[in-house]
Amino acid sequence: MKKLSARRRHPLAALVVLLLALACTGGLYAVFAPADKAQADDTAQSLAIEEGKKLYAVGCASCHGTGGQGSSDGPSLVGVGAAAVDFQVGTGRMPAQQPGAQVPRKKVIYSQAEIDQLAAYVASLGAGPAVPAGDKYSPEGADSARGGELFRNNCAQCHNFTGKGGALTRGKYAPGLEGVDPKHIYEAMQTGPQNMPAFPDTTLSEQNKKDIIAYLDAVNGDKTVNPGGLSLGGLGPVSEGLFGWIFGLGTCIAVAVWVAARTAKARKS
DSSP states (O other), X not given: OHXXXXXXXXXXXXXXXXXXXXXXXXXXXXXXXXXXXHHHHHHHHHHHHHHHHHHHHHHTHHHHOTTSXXXXXXXXXXXXXXXXXXXXXXXTOSSOSSOOSSOOOOOOOSOHHHHHHHHHHHHHHSOOOXXXXXXXXXXXXXXXXXXXXXXXXXXXXHHOTTSOOEEOSTTOEEOOOTTOOHHHHHHHHHHOOTTSOOOOTTTSOHHHHHHHHHHHHHHHSOTTOOTTSOOGGGOTHHHHHHHIIIIIIHHHHHHHHHXXXXXXXXXXX
């Protein structure tokens, strides 16, 4: 007992006890801890990239190059990010059927799992915008009034003030936004596909994009409710001006003709 007591009072006793405790804790954690989640995620990501590379070689490489470097038939994909792939392929615009002023939206030919794999491979070529999480584009909790102001200032010049779309120059056009998945609207703002300028977070914040999506959902969501009355196609000044000219001015002319006819008839009598 005296020897044990003396060892306890040794200057290095506390250090030895601490090292033993750390060793036991580390050993127990290594034995009972679950499988390394990070390692599992890395493995899944590597598999997705490998599968995406196979899909890319079959459906994309002929235009965008074997390594995504681009060619005369398609732009470089280095640095466009996963969000650009999810938008272009998820809306059926890619693979393109034929070259033209603008690639239209069409039927999607890849499953969402395959789109995710393609996106993972393209993202591995260079850093770019990631596919947004659901809370970023959900209209819940967003300010649709603020979104309307932002949309009119930044988007209405091309897409019209309720997102009905419109013609541009040289065969290009701004597509209608009615019925478009909110995720794809967010990705379009983030990546700037085709003729559209990009609106990164430094230009339009995540909350700004969410507000814009809420506005589009408000004006194009429930078609049975239109607080402003007859929408006239939702085309803004074009249809409203035409309505004013045809019916407003036409009514004035009809009234003027009627008054003139009554006056002439009164004079004759």
